[in-house]
Amino acid sequence: MSDTPNIGFVRHEPIPPSAPPIQQAGMVKWMRENLFSNWINSILTILSIYFVAKIILASTPWMWNGVWTTSSLRECREVLQGTIGACWSVLAERWNQMLFGFKYPAEAYWRPTLAFVLLLVCIAPILFQKLPRNMLIFSAIYPFLAFWLIWGGTVLTPVVVALSLIAGYLAFVKMERLTGFATGLLSGVVAVALVLYLGSFVTAALPEFIALEPVASRDMGGFMLNLILGTVCVSLSIPLGIVLALGRQSNMPIIKGICVVFIEFIRGVPLITLLFVANVVLSYFFPPGTNLDLILRVIIMITLFSAAYIAEVIRGGLAALPRGQYEAADSLGLDYPQAMRLIILPQALKISIPGIVNVAVGLFKDTTLVSVISMFDLVGMIRGPISSSTAWTGIYWELYLFAILLFFVVCYGISQYSQWLERQLRTDHH
Amino acid sequence: MKKTVFLGALTVAGLAAGLVSAGTLDDVKARGKLNCGVTTGVPGFAEPDANGVWQGFDVAVCRAVAAAVLGDNMAVEFVPTTGKTRFTALASGEIDLLARNTTWTMSRDVDLKFEFVGVNYYDGQGFMVPASLGVSSAAELDGATVCIQTGTTTELNLADFFRANGISYEPVPIETGSEAAQLFLAGSCDVYTTDRSALAAQRANFPNPDDYVVLPDVVSKEPLGPLVRHGDNDWGDIARWTLNALITAEELGVTSDNIAEMSAGTNNPEINRLLGSEGTLGEMLGLDAEWAKRAIMSGGNYGEVFESNIGAATNIGLARGLNAQWKDGGLIYSPPFR
Numbered sequence: 057m058s059d060t061p062n063i064g065f066v067r068h069e070p071i072p073p074s075a076p077p078i079q080q081a082g083m084v085k086w087m088r089e090n091l092f093s094n095w096i097n098s099i100l101t102i103l104s105i106y107f108v109a110k111i112i113l114a115s116t117p118w119m120w121n122g123v124w125t126t127s128s129l130r131e132c133r134e135v136l137q138g139t140i141g142a143c144w145s146v147l148a149e150r151w152n153q154m155l156f157g158f159k160y161p162a163e164a165y166w167r168p169t170l171a172f173v174l175l176l177v178c179i180a181p182i183l184f185q186k187l188p189r190n191m192l193i194f195s196a197i198y199p200f201l202a203f204w205l206i207w208g209g210t211v212l213t214p215v216v217v218a219l220s221l222i223a224g225y226l227a228f229v230k231m232e233r234l235t236g237f238a239t240g241l242l243s244g245v246v247a248v249a250l251v252l253y254l255g256s257f258v259t260a261a262l263p264e265f266i267a268l269e270p271v272a273s274r275d276m277g278g279f280m281l282n283l284i285l286g287t288v289c290v291s292l293s294i295p296l297g298i299v300l301a302l303g304r305q306s307n308m309p310i311i312k313g314i315c316v317v318f319i320e321f322i323r324g325v326p327l328i329t330l331l332f333v334a335n336v337v338l339s340y341f342f343p344p345g346t347n348l349d350l351i352l353r354v355i356i357m358i359t360l361f362s363a364a365y366i367a368e369v370i371r372g373g374l375a376a377l378p379r380g381q382y383e384a385a386d387s388l389g390l391d392y393p394q395a396m397r398l399i400i401l402p403q404a405l406k407i408s409i410p411g412i413v414n415v416a417v418g419l420f421k422d423t424t425l426v427s428v429i430s431m432f433d434l435v436g437m438i439r440g441p442i443s444s445s446t447a448w449t450g451i452y453w454e455l456y457l458f459a460i461l462l463f464f465v466v467c468y469g470i471s472q473y474s475q476w477l478e479r480q481l482r483t484d485h486h
Numbered sequence: 487m488k489k490t491v492f493l494g495a496l497t498v499a500g501l502a503a504g505l506v507s508a509g510t511l512d513d514v515k516a517r518g519k520l521n522c523g524v525t526t527g528v529p530g531f532a533e534p535d536a537n538g539v540w541q542g543f544d545v546a547v548c549r550a551v552a553a554a555v556l557g558d559n560m561a562v563e564f565v566p567t568t569g570k571t572r573f574t575a576l577a578s579g580e581i582d583l584l585a586r587n588t589t590w591t592m593s594r595d596v597d598l599k600f601e602f603v604g605v606n607y608y609d610g611q612g613f614m615v616p617a618s619l620g621v622s623s624a625a626e627l628d629g630a631t632v633c634i635q636t637g638t639t640t641e642l643n644l645a646d647f648f649r650a651n652g653i654s655y656e657p658v659p660i661e662t663g664s665e666a667a668q669l670f671l672a673g674s675c676d677v678y679t680t681d682r683s684a685l686a687a688q689r690a691n692f693p694n695p696d697d698y699v700v701l702p703d704v705v706s707k708e709p710l711g712p713l714v715r716h717g718d719n720d721w722g723d724i725a726r727w728t729l730n731a732l733i734t735a736e737e738l739g740v741t742s743d744n745i746a747e748m749s750a751g752t753n754n755p756e757i758n759r760l761l762g763s764e765g766t767l768g769e770m771l772g773l774d775a776e777w778a779k780r781a782i783m784s785g786g787n788y789g790e791v792f793e794s795n796i797g798a799a800t801n802i803g804l805a806r807g808l809n810a811q812w813k814d815g816g817l818i819y820s821p822p823f824r
Contacts, residue, residue, distance in 0.1 A: 129691055130801070149536055158538035274565075336574040430526055430566045440566065441534045443664040444527030446801045450691040452668050 118142050122454075128447035146448050147458055150437075154458065157277015157432050158441055164208070164269060168280050171205040174198060175287065183473060185480065206276070206284070208268035216255030224248035237393040273351040277432035279462055284351075285433075286420035289358040293419075294412065296359065297366030298405075302396065304371055315367075322364035328425055330357045335429035354426055362419045369411035373404035406481050413474035417467050434459050510582050510714070510721035511772055514555055519563045522548035523581040526566045528663065529687045530796040530804075531587055540564045543795040544585040547606055547712050547729060550781040551583060554728045554773060559784035569638055573598055576715060583725055585712040587681075589639045599716040603726035606711050606788075608808040608817050610704035611643050612682035614689060617699050619676060624703040628653040633666045633675040635659075640680050643706035663688065681708050687802045724771050731778035733820040734760055735787035737811055742786040749779050760823045767823060778823075788818065 078084055091101040121141030123132045125148070132143035147154070156165055178198035181191035200214035227247035232240030276284065303315035322330075334353040377400060385395035405412075427436030438455045442448055514520050524532040524544055532542040540548075545564070553559035565581050576584045577599070588594070589609075590602040613624050621627060624647070634641050636659045648655050658675045660666040667688045670678040678685070682700065689695050712729065714722045735741070738757050740748055749761040758764035762775030771777065785791050792809065796802040810816025 128801075133693065153534075153536070153538065158534045160538075162537075332570075336571055336578070340578055428568065428570075430568050430571055432526075432566070436526070439662055439664070440526030442527075444525075444529055444662070445533040445535070446529040446687075449529045449664060449688060450667065450693075452664070 155278045159275035167205045171202040208270040211266040212259045220248045220251035223251045273349045279434045281433040282423045285423040290416045292359045293363040296363035300367035301370035319364045373408035520552040521581045523567045523584040530802040546785040546791040547585040549784045553784035554777040554781040590709045600713045602713045604729045605709040609681040609708035611706040613701040614678045630676040631656045632677045647705040730820040732788040735782045736789040
């Protein structure tokens with residue numbers, strides 16, 4: 057080392073890395089790459105910024121200046137004195153009507169609200185696998201509880217229905233073990249009918265037993281009605297859709313024929329015509345006075361409609377399964393119901409999730425169509441009683457913005473959940 | 487839709503003899519509630535207020551009939567109907583009475599098998615244009631785009647009017663009145679046409695009402711009135727004479743303020759017959775003697791109902807015009823109570 061020439065300066069530590077050139081880092085780099093990478097993109101970026109700024113500048117004072125406390129559109133205009141501003145007072149005054157419709161008794165608003173909160177509790181264990189499994193017991197009770205809360209009446213009605221379903225399930229399990237699936241199903245149905253028949257005497261005898269004030273179906277309205285229709289129809293149409301999809305793949309010609317005709321017919325008909333049928337035509341088939349509940353008619357029609365779509369989505373999932381899965385199930389000696397339950401459907405349904413969620417979101421938004429058959433869902437309330445009341449006629453943007461916000465929150469939530477679920481259920485690379 | 491209505495009406499006409507008309511009055515009494523069809527909302531005529539209680543000029547007819555038949559003007563189940571569902575709802579027996587701005591036309595009366603029990607508002611179709619258009623008569627509207635509500639008689643009247651005048655127009659069909667007004671304000675059409683009462687009501691709520699004018703032309707007769715099904719004349723009589731009772735009460739000066747003292751008996755025999763202190767008019771209808779008294783007390787006589795819902799003092803601000811009593815030069819006229 058000593059014979060080396062004397063070097064004036066030797067660096068003992070490496071030069072600290074200098075910051076990258078300003079054009080290659082951070083915000084500037086990102087903007088250069090994404091917004092201004094060539095002159096077409098630059099022009100588009102500038103145009104977009106111009107329009108976004110224009111919209112924000114135009115709408116912010118309108119929203120910010122909004123009036124919240126008046127009792128009619130005229131008063132809004134007087135308060136605003138010609139300046140730009142929204143008349144949010146309509147939301148404040150008609151808030152309850154938009155959520156619950158205009159006929160639901162005000163002192164009972166807590167009931168649908170509680171039912172909605174419990175709905176979140178009920179679907180949590182179904183949606184999130186990590187929650188304790190015994191919360192599913194509550195999910196099973198929930199539909200009956202919600203019915204009782206929203207419609208009122210004696211608690212015995214939903215209890216009897218629940219008991220009949222339990223009896224049907226027990227009968228099914230017992231008979232299936234002894235004789236097989238078909239007879240099991242049949243005896244289950246018989247048990248349900250029997251308990252319902254006997255229970256109807258009990259409910260008729262004790263109409264005041266732990267009763268809430270009953271609310272008629274035609275008094276339901278507002279966003280509550282959209283949520284009821286959406287939740288009930290989606291949850292009913294998934295099982296029905298599975299049955300239809302399996303039926304369409306069946307080897308038995310009659311069952312296959314019925315399913316194909318049903319699915320193709322429903323898919324070939326617009327939902328709105330089915331709703332008109334539910335509203336006006338069905339009344340002709342019943343003798344006067346024995347009108348089947350309008351909500352029930354609409355639920356049946358929407359459920360049938362979405363079941364046909366879900367059946368096709370699930371059929372896609374079934375078709376995507378390799379042939380080997382079916383053969384593997386057969387080679388294990390499983391009969392048809394077992395093979396479907398244990399091997400085929402779990403895989404097929406997982407593949408179908410995006411499609412099912414797509415149908416569910418579409419269906420939820422389609423529930424606003426009931427406004428054309430004079431049911432007062434959120435859109436029906438806005439189009440009918442609110443925007444044609446003497447105080448608020450002429451209001452438009454405020455109401456529809458509110459409706460858009462409510463629907464967006466719910467639909468965006470559903471879509472985020474489905475993406476999360478797909479990630480959870482992903483089995484291709486672990 | 488028209489065919490459905492027609493077929494439906496036929497079906498029901500067949501059923502009617504046996505089932506529906508077994509006695510609407512008995513059905514209503516047994517039910518304890520009158521099922522009354524109204525609009526889904528027309529300012530001043532039928533609208534639920536912030537508490538969900540129906541208010542309005544047409545609603546008052548339902549309440550009067552309920553008061554006459556059941557003794558309680560709140561015993562009404564209001565069934566909101568759209569222009570498309572109203573006739574099937576009545577034909578199928580879902581409602582007992584339709585009081586929904588419905589124009590009395592021959593085909594509705596005869597072909598659809600309904601019975602109009604009278605006229606509670608004489609309307610006519612008019613046109614509203616922006617004042618800046620500088621038009622003073624509808625005949626100058628050649629080539630205009632016109633906003634109209636679909637499924638109503640206004641659509642047909644419009645076509646008739648323009649054809650008769652040999653001028654052309656471009657229709658913009660719209661479902662509800664509030665949407666039509668919004669499009670008109672946004673300038674999507676030059677002209678907005680509907681019944682003049684609705685034009686006045688909507689113009690009153692425009693941001694700048696003075697920028698718009700309702701043209702003087704009235705292109706159609708629109709007698710609006712309540713209706714019932716064919717085939718139950720007893721029920722039709724009750725609805726008809728309840729409406730007539732309100733009209734007669736105004737003519738004779740019976741108001742909700744003085745009805746209590748007048749029902750004790752007056753020198754005017756017609757008032758006595760109307761209010762039940764003389765004669766058996768209520769019995770003829772299958773009701774009690776005080777039916778008309780209750781009907782009038784439910785919302786006042788015809789004039790009071792008019793003034794409190796759509797009259798000059800309200801936001802709607804309609805003048806009586808054709809709807810004044812016949813003695814004042816209007817068309818409101820009731821046959822005598824005797």
